[in-house]
Amino acid sequence: MTPRGFPTALLYTAMIITLHCEADLCPPPTELSHEWLDKFTLRLFWKKPKDLPDNNNIKFLLKDHKEKDVTCVPGTDYTTFLLTEDMDSNWTYRVWTNCSQLASKENTPAEITIKPPRPRAKVVKDFKCFADTNKCSWIPVNSTLNLTLSYRMKGESEECIKSLQHCDQPYSLGERNGCDLNINTTDNICILVETEAGMSTFEPVLVVHPPKLNITENGDSLIVNLTTPKVGATIMTGCWQYDVCYKKCSNNETCQNTGSGGHTMTMPYDKRCLYEFKARVKTAKHCGDISSDWSKYVPYGSNKPPDRTLTVVAIVIPIILSICVILSCYCFKRHSAIICPTIPDPSTIFKEMMMNGPRELQNGGNLYKPVPERLEPCKVVLVPENCVLQQTS
Numbered sequence: 001m002t003p004r005g006f007p008t009a010l011l012y013t014a015m016i017i018t019l020h021c022e023a024d025l026c027p028p029p030t031e032l033s034h035e036w037l038d039k040f041t042l043r044l045f046w047k048k049p050k051d052l053p054d055n056n057n058i059k060f061l062l063k064d065h066k067e068k069d070v071t072c073v074p075g076t077d078y079t080t081f082l083l084t085e086d087m088d089s090n091w092t093y094r095v096w097t098n099c100s101q102l103a104s105k106e107n108t109p110a111e112i113t114i115k116p117p118r119p120r121a122k123v124v125k126d127f128k129c130f131a132d133t134n135k136c137s138w139i140p141v142n143s144t145l146n147l148t149l150s151y152r153m154k155g156e157s158e159e160c161i162k163s164l165q166h167c168d169q170p171y172s173l174g175e176r177n178g179c180d181l182n183i184n185t186t187d188n189i190c191i192l193v194e195t196e197a198g199m200s201t202f203e204p205v206l207v208v209h210p211p212k213l214n215i216t217e218n219g220d221s222l223i224v225n226l227t228t229p230k231v232g233a234t235i236m237t238g239c240w241q242y243d244v245c246y247k248k249c250s251n252n253e254t255c256q257n258t259g260s261g262g263h264t265m266t267m268p269y270d271k272r273c274l275y276e277f278k279a280r281v282k283t284a285k286h287c288g289d290i291s292s293d294w295s296k297y298v299p300y301g302s303n304k305p306p307d308r309t310l311t312v313v314a315i316v317i318p319i320i321l322s323i324c325v326i327l328s329c330y331c332f333k334r335h336s337a338i339i340c341p342t343i344p345d346p347s348t349i350f351k352e353m354m355m356n357g358p359r360e361l362q363n364g365g366n367l368y369k370p371v372p373e374r375l376e377p378c379k380v381v382l383v384p385e386n387c388v389l390q391q392t393s
Contacts, residue, residue, distance in 0.1 A: 026052060026097040028110040029060060029076070036117045037079070038164060039192050040201055041156045042091075045077040046110060049097055059098045063109075065091040072098070081156040083190065084120050085202035121198025123147060126176075129185040129204040131231045131290050136185070136204060137178035138193075145195040149179055154190045154203065186231060186288070206288070210295035211242065211263075211281050222269040222300065226258075226279055231290070239287030243280050245294075249273035249303060272304045 027049035034044050044062075052058060060073045064080070065087060071078070073095075082091060094109040122141055129136040140147055152164040169180035183189060185206060192201050208229040216223045226242050244265050245255040249272075258265055269275075277298045282291035332339065 026058070026099040028108055029095050029097055030110070032095060032110040032112045034112060034114055037156075038161050039117050039150075039199065040081055040083070040152070040154075040190060041079065041161055042082050042114060043077060043079045044093060044095070044112070046095060047076060052097070052099065057099065061096040061098050063094045065093065065114075079156045081154065082114075082116075083201045083203065084116055085200070088120075090115050116199065116201075118194065119198040121195065121200060123193050123195045123197060123200055127191065127193075127202070127204055128207045129181070129189075130208060131186050131206045132208045132229050134181045134183070134185050135178055136181060136191070137173070137176045139176055142195070142197070145197060147177070148194050150192040150194075151181060151183065151189050153183075154188045186290075206290045208281060208290060208292045210292045211279050213277050213279055213295065213298045215275075215277060215298065215300045217269060217300075218266075220269055222267050222275065224265040224267070224277060224279075226263045226265075226281070228263055229281060229290075229292070239283045240281055241284055243282070245278050247276040247297075269301075271301065273301060274303045275300045 029046040030049055032044065032046040034042060037043055046060075048058060060076070062071045062073050062078055064071070091114040092111065093114065094111050096109045123145070124138040124140055124147070127136065127138040136149075136151075149167040149170075150164055151167070153160040163183075165182060167179035167181075169182075171178045171180070181189075185204070189204065190201060191204050192199065194200075208231065211226040211229070214225040214227075216225070224244060226244070228240060240263065242258040242263060242265075243255060244258065245253050246267075247253050248270065256265070277300065278295050280292050280294045283289065
């Protein structure tokens with residue numbers, strides 16, 4: 001069986017090989033001290049312990065404030081880049097001497113605690129820089145204090161230290177203050193803000209303006225086109241991802257992601273509904289960390305009442321027909337004597353004529369009575385006897 005302590009020994013050996021410092025620990029270095037090259041850059045320096053030979057095999061191991069990283073330092077100084085946003089307290093560093101030919105005499109490291117150049121203070125909030133316009137804006141924590149802003153490339157090299165610039169184009173917009181930077185915000189920059197209360201150093205949050213939405217109708221579909229942010233050359237094609245959310249007929253919001261490189265979305269369209277769209281954009285993981293806020297809702301279409309024509313027809317027509325049938329039955333029953341009069345039996349008429357003679361039918365029969373002719377009266381004139389008749393020719 002493998003001895004229980006074998007994995008631990010193997011891990012320790014692998015760590016030493018990785019650090020390229022294969023030696024026992026020696027007495028700690030002496031006179032460990034520090035200096036700030038600027039508000040971002042710290043330099044640690046020390047001396048070799050006494051009674052050690054002056055040869056190139058002596059190296060130093062350094063553990064930083066994160067308590068995780070161990071660095072093998074060949075010389076007697078170490079320069080690093082620090083931000084106050086990384087730690088809420090002071091920075092502590094430990095340095096060991098590592099010799100390749102001398103046995104370990106002491107495992108105690110040299111230790112130093114570093115304070116920032118000025119007291120830490122939260123002087124701004126909601127600080128963000130626009131990657132597409134090189135503008136940065138923030139909300140001051142205390143607007144009564146004078147605030148100064150500086151910025152430079154991130155790093156501890158001399159070139160980065162010399163790139164420090166002060167904000168010379170400040171502006172104010174409502175509750176927010178801002179500055180136009182003379183540097184590309186996508187080039188890995190760091191920010192220094194200072195007031196009378198203290199200072200703060202950090203990397204800015206990079207954002208872009210929300211994408212604009214262009215919505216068009218194509219048959220039974222809607223096509224949503226989104227603008228691509230115009231950022232520096234460091235942002236490659238295919239890095240942008242879009243989140244699109246929409247409401248249909250005032251229903252719950254539905255969201256979907258277009259994926260890398262996609263800036264168009266096609267969806268079914270119900271012409272009876274009002275659609276409301278909003279979108280935001282962000283980069284894929286391999287392209288950095290840039291995002292935008294949500295855009296405002298963009299409406300398309302309108303809410304129309306549902307077409308209930310068939311429902312109305314199916315309900316109203318049977319009602320009308322039923323009413324007509326009921327009225328027809330009522331009228332027929334009330335005027336049945338006119339519509340279907342009673343016809344007298346002819347045998348009864350002839351029977352009465354045979355028994356009672358040619359008299360008028362009792363009770364005023366319905367026999368035909370001829371209309372009497374109109375006769376003019378005849379006038380007779382008496383002629384005297386001695387009157388001579390005149391003959392008409």
